[in-house]
Amino acid sequence: MESTLSKIRSGLKLSQVEKAFLQLQYVKKSFGQQNVLDDINLSIHKGEFVSIVGKSGCGKSTLLRLIAGLDVASSGEVIFNKKKLENIHPDIRIMFQNGRLLPWKTVLENVGLGMKESSNEKAFKALSQVQLESRANDWPSVLSGGQKQRVSLARALIQEPSLLLLDEPLGALDALTRLEMQQLIENLWIEKEITALLVTHDIEEAVALSDRVILIENGKIVLDQSIHLSRPRNRTSQAFTAVLDKILKRVMNEKEEKISNIKEA
Numbered sequence: 001m002e003s004t005l006s007k008i009r010s011g012l013k014l015s016q017v018e019k020a021f022l023q024l025q026y027v028k029k030s031f032g033q034q035n036v037l038d039d040i041n042l043s044i045h046k047g048e049f050v051s052i053v054g055k056s057g058c059g060k061s062t063l064l065r066l067i068a069g070l071d072v073a074s075s076g077e078v079i080f081n082k083k084k085l086e087n088i089h090p091d092i093r094i095m096f097q098n099g100r101l102l103p104w105k106t107v108l109e110n111v112g113l114g115m116k117e118s119s120n121e122k123a124f125k126a127l128s129q130v131q132l133e134s135r136a137n138d139w140p141s142v143l144s145g146g147q148k149q150r151v152s153l154a155r156a157l158i159q160e161p162s163l164l165l166l167d168e169p170l171g172a173l174d175a176l177t178r179l180e181m182q183q184l185i186e187n188l189w190i191e192k193e194i195t196a197l198l199v200t201h202d203i204e205e206a207v208a209l210s211d212r213v214i215l216i217e218n219g220k221i222v223l224d225q226s227i228h229l230s231r232p233r234n235r236t237s238q239a240f241t242a243v244l245d246k247i248l249k250r251v252m253n254e255k256e257e258k259i260s261n262i263k264e265a
């Protein structure tokens with residue numbers, strides 16, 4: 001019988017498959033007088049790959065931090081696996097743009113950080129999944145940017161999370177390394193059957209990797225675009241460019257409005 005995951009990946013309507021795995025209900029977040037997130041309602045299903053896009057400062061990272069349990073909502077609820085999230089959850093891991101490796105620990109030790117027992121074997125396995133086992137005994141300082149992010153990915157995966165949060169993890173990488181890392185992330189997501197939530201500035205990256213792309217503007221979700229394209233995605237296909245254009249146009253609309261407002265003022 002077809003698994004839930006393969007149904008999701010073959011493009012069946014998610015609501016027909018399973019109830020939400022992660023749910024945000026009327027989530028608001030303010031910092032002092034500044035309302036950053038305003039009534040965010042979002043359901044993410046097990047096994048989905050969802051990207052969040054939006055202009056700088058729109059609250060993408062804040063949203064991820066709330067889900068990671070690193071911050072609390074001003075009001076509303078985050079529900080994970082049918083329970084209200086109130087703190088860091090062992091099944092949820094986050095990976096940041098700056099891999100946050102400890103410079104005084106080797107690559108292997110960085111991967112095993114936070115594991116309860118001695119876990120060299122697991123750390124080696126995680127490193128091999130990101131094709132970096134040969135660098136196990138190196139210091140982070142001698143790694144390239146892409147390699148550091150691989151270590152950081154291995155460190156998130158060793159904990160076997162069911163939900164992986166990715167906060168612009170490829171933002172500082174050059175274009176080719178970025179493409180390689182996108183492929184790696186997609187392959188690991190498929191292999192490990194995890195749910196992934198990616199924050200990115202790169203809309204092409206979002207379309208290439210995601211089942212859904214969510215656009216945030218002025219603290220609200222203004223677009224929730226499903227991407228029904230087979231994987232791996234062909235970025236030069238008409239269908240790919242059409243959906244990419246649609247999202248880009250929606251993002252640009254806001255800018256056009258702003259420019260015309262400035263002219264009128």
Ligand SMILES: Nc1ncnc2c1ncn2[C@@H]1O[C@H](COP(=O)(O)OP(=O)(O)OP(=O)(O)O)[C@@H](O)[C@H]1O
Binds near residue numbers: 031054058060061
């Ligand atoms: N701890 C905090 N204290 C006060 N203001 C904060 C805090 N964290 C975030 N903010 C503010 O909330 C807004 C949203 O920030 P956030 O980092 O979520 O944006 P973002 O969409 O991820 O931006 P970028 O794409 O540039 O990373 C910004 O105006 C930021 O200054």
